[in-house]
Amino acid sequence: MEITTPLETDVLVIGAGGAGMYAALEAAKAGADVILADRSLIGRGGATVMAQMTVAVALGEQTPDHWEHHLADTLAAGRGLCDEKLAAILCEDGPRRIREMDDWKVGWAREDGHIKQVQAPGHDRPRCVYVDFLSTGPAVSKTLRAQLNDANGVRRIGDLLITDITVRDGEACGATALHVSSGRIVPIAAKAVVIATGGLTRLYRRNSASSNMGGDGYALALRAGAELIDMEFVQFFPIGHLAPRLVGMDPIMWDPFRYKLGGKLLNAEMREFESDYATRDTRSDGRYVLTRDLATYAITKEVEAGRGTPAGGAYLSFQHVPPEEIRRAFGPVVDRLAANGIDLAHQPIEVAPIAHYHMGGIRVGETLETGIAGLFACGEAIGGANGANRLSGNAITESFVFGALAGHRAALKAKQRPIPSLDAANSAVDFLRSAEQRDAPNVAASIVALQSLMADYVGPFRTEDKLRIAIDRLAEMTRDLGDRPLVSSSGSFDPVLIDWLDLRSMLLVAQAVALPALSRTESRGAHQREDHLGLDDAWQLNQIVAMTDRGLDIKTAKEKAAA
Structure with a gap:
């Protein structure tokens, strides 16, 4: 294989989804030269661009709110395993990032002059913002791409698959990459490195992720000597689309319909079953709306009991909702569904759990630096903030908040170091x-x-x-x-x-x-x-994964404060 001329930069950001783009913007704002690298197109891969839902943030635009209420709900969803300092950063800085995106004309939905906020499971009040119920992620990604177009000091390089982080004397000093289309090896020298590669849901047969979400960043971190945390916690979205065939639409698009129109989960007997699995702490409003882990459990158990639908899931029905109300709520989406042969007013659709998000990831401290000096991580690539289960709506919020923080701190770190030399022996x-x-x-x-x-x-x-x-x-x-x-x-x-x-x-x-x-x-x-x-x-403990000469080593820790 041929080797290209090495690249040099202050900050290398690996992954160009929402978190990676935000990291690159903040690092550049802090005065750093940045390379934003992705194995696919910049701003077109990862999870953010595929997200169609809502963003959790304590704006208090329509209902009185405070970030500490958001934090309380986040900690409750995390079942005692959240890194409380990271979770607090997420909730406290969330409003600033949402308003910054508003200044960038992302187009948050408004009502009576205020950014509109809606209810989602696990929240104690309406807190989640959106652009529209099926375009939030694409709108966010488009806005961040536009900001990158106007930013100085960011080189965007697609088609670049990072294979290893370069570590010397315990410090990250760059990476080695493969240029996918040419097959050439690309060495990169960097004063600081940010991993923003997203999660691991590609590991599962049915998933809602981009094809590049196979856990690259976790593997990079492990091989570099960093630790992972909470890796056992994979979130399965309970109502991924199962049948009939749906072309050109996201398989997890049904959540906003369910919340806004009161969609009912029914088993093969056409009986609503959520209340069979509800407990007092899962009620988010006047109806039984199960959190994602319990909804996944409920559907799976109904199928195992022989009460599943023909394709092996549950029915999601809106037949009780007047057709004009469905159209008023979702307009053009109804026509797109009709093109797929789906009429929500007259037929249920089949849904089943689908791998959607990963709570675990790279172990970081309050500055989002790993145990390797100069190696940072952000977005879904990090673990700790969400504990055992992510609160609905927190994913895009954390991509903004943690992306911005990691980029800023990486730029500060870069100012303290000279550009590292790349050894001939690599x-x-x-x-x-x-x-x-x-x-x-x-x-x-x-x-x-x-x-x-x-x-x-x-x-x-x-x-x-x-x-x-x-x-x-x-x-x-x-x-x-x-x-x-x-x-x-x-x-x-x-x-x-x-x-x-x-x-x-x-x-x-x-x-x-x-x-x-x-x-x-x-x-x-x-x-x-x-x-x-x-x-x-006794298991209110976090599990830490590290790579040794013997393989993977597992230890436990009480991660109530940042690592």
Whole structure:
């Protein structure tokens, strides 16, 4: 493989979703030269651009509110595992970022001259803002891209797959990348590095993520020597679209319909069942509206009891809502649904849980710096703020808040350091150059097999037997993968090499989920053990994952203050 001329920058931001773009903007505002790198198009990949829902923030525009009320709801959703300092930063700085986006003309919906705020499960009052119920993420991403167009000092480089963080004497000093289309190796020297690569939901067969959300950032952090936290907590969105076929629309689009129009979850007997699973602490308004972990549990249990729909989920019905009210609430969306053969006034649709978000991630302190000096992380790539279960609406808020904070702090760190030199001896470069053609399992098929394994054995409801099967199979797949990258006979763009690198990271991250899931012998938040029902006070602990010469090491910590 050819090596390009090394790149140099003050701050390297890896990942160009909402968090990465915000980090790049704030780092540049603080005077840093920035490279914003992404394996796909800048501002077009990741989770933010796909988000169609609402953004939680204590603006108090329509209902009296304070960030401490938002914090209380966030901590309650986190089931005792939130890093309270990180959660407080999220809730306190949220209003400033939402108003900043408003100044940038993102187009938050308004009512009577105020930014409109609506109710969502887990919140004690209407708190969530939106652009419109199906375009919030695209509007946010477009706004951030426009800000980047006007920013000075940000080089945007797409098609760049970061394979390893460069660490020297305990400090991050850059990265090694593969330029996907040309197949060339790109060394990057940086005074500070920000990981903003999002989550890991691509590990699962049914997911709502972009195709590049396979846990790249977690693997980068582990191999660099940083720690991960709360990796067992994967949030499954309870009402991902299942049937009939839906083309060109997001599979998790049904939440706003459900909230705004009072959609009912029905089993095969056409009986509403949410109240069967509700407890006093899950009521967010006058109706039973289950939090996401409990709604996932309810649908799964209805299916297991033989009360599932033909496609294996539950019905979501709006047949009790007058057709004119459906159209008044969602207008053009109704026409898009009709093009898919869906008439909400006369038929229910089928929904089922879908992997949607990851509460865990890279362990950081209050400045969002990891245990490796000069290595920061933000957005869904970090763990701690959400504990065992993320409160509805917090995802985009954290991409803004933590993206801005990580970019600012990385720029300050960069001012304290000279540009690092890149050694001629670079193990990451040597690793890529060791790529070879050989007989090996089909890596694309292996990714599909991994997704099925995680869905069936490390999904929403776990047992010791299932987890041990998964861990053994993951170890076997890792051995089969081999130690050297696999290439095809193509010269530049090589999908076999890309899949091999992806599978390498996905297998490492899958083990980082399965191992602490086996250790946690209780059910808490999004981690549900069918052989260990209910909370165990002894497990009000965070699990920390680190990489050693022997493999992954798991330890526990009480993460009530920042790491």
